[in-house]
Amino acid sequence: MEDDREKILASIRRGIRGSDRISADRSSKSPLFARIGNDFKSRFAKFSSELSALGGEAFVAQTEADASELILARIEPNTSLFIYDDIRTNYGAFTSLLTESRQARFGIEFGPGYDKREVAIFDSAVSGCLACVAETGSIVMKTDMRLPAALAARLFILAKESQMLPTLDELFTDRFSNFEGSNLFLVTGPSRTADIEKELVTGVHGPKEIIVIFLQH
Amino acid sequence: MELSSRNFHDLYKTEIRNTQLRSNLSKATLQAVDKRSRSFEEVDFVFLRDEAKKIKQESISLLNDLLSQFEDKARQNNCTLFYAQTPEKANAYILDVAQKHGVKTIVKSKSMVTEEIGLVPFLTRYGIEAVETDLGEYIVQLAGETPSHITTPAIHKSRREISELFHEKIGTVLNDDPSFLTAEARRVLREKFLSADMGISGANFLIAETGDVVVVENEGNARLSTSAVKVHVVVTGIEKVIPRFSDLRIFMRLLARSSTGQKLTSYVSLLRGPRTRGEKDGPEEVHVILLDNGRSGLLGTEHQEVLHCIRCGACLNVCPVYRNIGGHAYGSVYPGPIGSLVTPLYFGEQNAPDLPFASSLCGNCTEVCPVGIEIHHQLLAMRHEIKSARKDGLEKFIFRNYRKTMLRPGRYRIMGKVARSISRTPILKNLLKGWTAYRELPQFPSRSFREIYKSGQTR
Missing domain, CATH: 3.40.50.10420 (NagB/RpiA/CoA transferase-like)
Structure with a gap:
């Protein structure tokens, strides 16, 4: 089907002809947000207070064993947990501790183009992230499997202290605009709605619980 | 798509009588307005x-x-x-x-x-x-x-x-x-x-x-x-x-x-x-x-800035008209103050001739707009366009004569006398029945200020 590209662009050109080309000078680096301390402790305090206000939780774990304990304490026996590949790669000890436990049944390997119904059975998912944003309590994710984290009722995120960004100003920069792959998601608290009489309900289509664990390395 | 915005007058009259709707709207919009202002505490x-x-x-x-x-x-x-x-x-x-x-x-x-x-x-x-x-x-x-x-x-x-x-x-x-x-x-x-x-x-x-x-x-x-x-x-x-x-x-x-x-x-x-x-x-x-x-088609016109809209809906929540009649009264997918602009601009003025008038021009919408659209000024400009295009003979006649009257003292005095005498008959009330249906017509004094002053009976 032939589109209307030329007609629309010509109409735009006619409309803006003679008008000034406005350039918003973005070189001004005036801060858009009150400064958050440079140390991890202040950033974590902000991140944690923002996430808790939305119904999520944030922790700092000294070791991978502590992190796995935090997770195992939050999942019911015989539920299923999906472990993302980046966790297997980056947190070996953590992954072994989780898979040794009897509490959860663990993720199966998926090939490309898997059946989405196979993923919908997972109650929880654990994934790494690209960054966290203290200003808003957000997690930045880029994954090769979008669905487990989007469908599970409970989402665990492992992060490193160095991944904590103070504000959105540090996120929306060239460092992150050049991401590889098809997606970048900002997740800020549980999935929620206030469509019925403005009453807040969490866990609509995505996770009802978000637990972020920072590992001290 | 089907637009019923031409029937705005019928639609809003039905909606405004729906007390359940008004109660739902009032609760939801007031809460939204309150949450919005609190959320801006941390940023400028x-x-x-x-x-x-x-x-x-x-x-x-x-x-x-x-x-x-x-x-x-x-x-x-x-x-x-x-x-x-x-x-x-x-x-x-x-x-x-x-x-x-x-x-x-x-x-x-x-x-x-x-x-x-x-x-x-x-x-x-x-x-x-x-x-x-x-x-x-x-x-x-x-x-x-x-x-x-x-x-x-x-x-x-x-x-x-x-x-x-x-x-x-x-x-x-x-x-x-x-x-x-x-x-x-x-x-x-x-x-x-x-x-x-x-x-x-x-x-x-x-x-x-x-x-x-x-x-x-x-x-x-x-x-x-x-x-x-x-x-x-x-x-x-x-x-x-x-x-x-x-x-x-x-x-x-x-x-x-x-x-x-x-x-x-x-x-x-x-x-x-x-x-x-x-x-x-x-x-x-x-x-x-x-x-x-x-x-x-809006580029290069005075309505170009309507294209800045990011569809946040803040202008709906603060609008006294929207809060009382709700979104369906507008008869368009785009309701509220921004909808009263977008609808005639995208679908043609003839399809929504009354929507730019569905505003008290209080300016609440402009104040909360996150991209600085001067919504109430835009609405006023659209009213002007719609009125200029319409051949409303009676309105033009009235304003032409009003202008002449205000410019000539003799004519002003005569018209003042006429107005005072017909104000005591039902003629004026009937003539302004759209306005007087919900309001009392003020009582005209029997004599003009000038007459009272001249007679020396200032008390």
Whole structure:
């Protein structure tokens, strides 16, 4: 089907002809947000207070064993947990501790183009992230499997202290605009709605619980 | 699409008498206004608004270049682009894509542009089920209605009404707890997500620099509509393109605060085309439809800045007219102050001649607009255009004579006498019956100030 590209662009050109080309000078680096301390402790305090206000939780774990304990304490026996590949790669000890436990049944390997119904059975998912944003309590994710984290009722995120960004100003920069792959998601608290009489309900289509664990390395 | 905005006078009279509606609206909008103001405590609204306005002015002044840049980037990211001048063309393209893939069920996330082009009823006519997956949209779709608010589509419905609706349409037990109703909707919609092959979404922003489609939402339904499908179709207006990735630091701080009083929505999806090598899910095809439908015609006119709108809905919540009559009274997919501009501009003044008059011009809308659109000034300018185009002989006669009277003292005195004498008869009251139906006509004094002064009887 032939589109209307030329007609629309010509109409735009006619409309803006003679008008000034406005350039918003973005070189001004005036801060858009009150400064958050440079140390991890202040950033974590902000991140944690923002996430808790939305119904999520944030922790700092000294070791991978502590992190796995935090997770195992939050999942019911015989539920299923999906472990993302980046966790297997980056947190070996953590992954072994989780898979040794009897509490959860663990993720199966998926090939490309898997059946989405196979993923919908997972109650929880654990994934790494690209960054966290203290200003808003957000997690930045880029994954090769979008669905487990989007469908599970409970989402665990492992992060490193160095991944904590103070504000959105540090996120929306060239460092992150050049991401590889098809997606970048900002997740800020549980999935929620206030469509019925403005009453807040969490866990609509995505996770009802978000637990972020920072590992001290 | 069907517009009933020509019947505004009949529609608002019905809606304003609906006390349940007014109570639902008042509760919801007041809460939204309060949440919005609290959410701006940490950031400087005026500074962000001015920055956003500059970026939008830049985007519109460079629209031709930015669209071409977006197009190049999106193609590099393996998206398919389609420009549609009219709703018919956009709908036909989407139908074509759906039919090529043998699609029976489509999951759809919230998009005002799809409402504008009447996409769902169009697809239904061809036997394709397009399910709204945003909770508010799902509710209005079940009810066979249209959204009554840009960001809170079911704002006009109470929990009891929704409970009865779910009971009747999807067989749930009668229970008006919002958590229960939400869980029921999730159950039904989860199955739709798992069976659908195609997803349709709008776009909050298109980034020229990277070719990204940015979708902002809270429920996770847009994330699933764009991820759990083989084909993802984005339908959006040409004015949604912004120059840079870094511009999001401004818009992300403004949009959620303005629409729902949150610092950020639960999900911001930056979508850069179909799944890439090594990715195990995500759509195999992404189509981006860029709709004009009257937008390019606004360029170079005094209404150009209406194209800056980011559809946050803040102007609806603060509008004294919207709060009393609700969204359906406007008879358009775009209600409230911004809708009173967009509707006549996109669909023609003849289709919505009264909407620019559905405002008290109090300026609340302008004050909260996150991109600095002078909404009430725009409304006034539209009124002027509509009135100038109309051949309203009586009104012109009255104003011409009013001018002459005010300029000539002799004539002023005569007219004053005439007015004082007919004010004691029913003639004036009848003449002004539209005005006096709800108001008392002030009593005219028997003598003019000048007469009283001359007679010396000042007390």
